[in-house]
Amino acid sequence: MKIGYPCQNRTLAPAVSTSRTFRLASWSPVRFRETVAQNLEGLRQILEWNVTQGIGFFRISSDIIPFASHPVCNVCWWEEFREEFAAAGRIVREAGLRITMHPDQFALINSPHPEIVERSIAELLYHARILDAMELDGAARIQIHVGGVYGDRAAALRRFEANWRRLPEPARRRLTVENDDRLYPVADCLLLHQALGVPVLLDFFHHQLLNRGEAEAAALAAAAGTWDAAASGLPLTDYSTQKPGGRTGAHAETLDAADFADFLRRTRPVDFDIMLEIKDKEISARRAIDLAAGDPRLVRFRWDGRTEERNNGRSEIGTG
């Protein structure tokens, strides 16, 4: 079990960020290359910070390469920045970090509109290129939701299957499907797994909001069973709680320690990695790791760091 946070580090921000961008109207190869260089340097610093904090799981922001899948982008960024990607990947491999990405709502491979499907395929390929350039194994996943219903759920699921088969191999091999809170519960994701072999990421909070009556333990067992340790790594999950007083489905500002401790207790039979979808990011990740300190599943990873002076001879990284 590794516990992580998504995309931004509020402790290091705004000096360190992977989300620098610019307006489409200001696109130029120079502006693009400057921004990508800054974002990749931000990624390197965040990953190193995570290692020093014993945080073993991180979601890379889809903002890291601005307009990567837009027709305006004619730069082979994955080749030009090969060394920077490889350096980030080296940190991941040497420390044993888990990495994921989560394209946002616009990646819809089950849309009835062919143009939207084409743009979505380009978007997924962009994400795959990042993880490939970092030279990461199959445990580095790209998670998406099933998509829209378009008035006919069965037909929409069939389109997902047909278009999944059309994905370029680099994107297809990393794709992972996640239950959402409005349209597709975990049962539908499991159907896609049966048809395609795609692993199912269980979002516990979404499952509470949308399900077909399955108990959480049953949903977890079923989703965990779709993962293959050698090919796709340990099962992935998302965890959050309801923001008090917020719209239903809004993510909490900070970790609910009592809920998280109970969550760890009741999921004990299954080992998996946990992405905290909580607003204060790395702050809650550290608290969660503290709360999991006595849990036999928790990975306390080591940073070898033998060539890193700044590591100051330390090899055992405390997790609190």
Next chain:
DNA sequence: CTTAGTCAAGGGGTA
């Protein structure tokens, strides 16, 4: 310098 409006992209719900 500060700040409010705006930003590539879709789907679904409501009026």
Next chain:
DNA sequence: TACCCCTTGACTAAG
């Protein structure tokens, strides 16, 4: 048909 919501930070033009 038109508008709003999601969800978010960061850019940018206006003041």
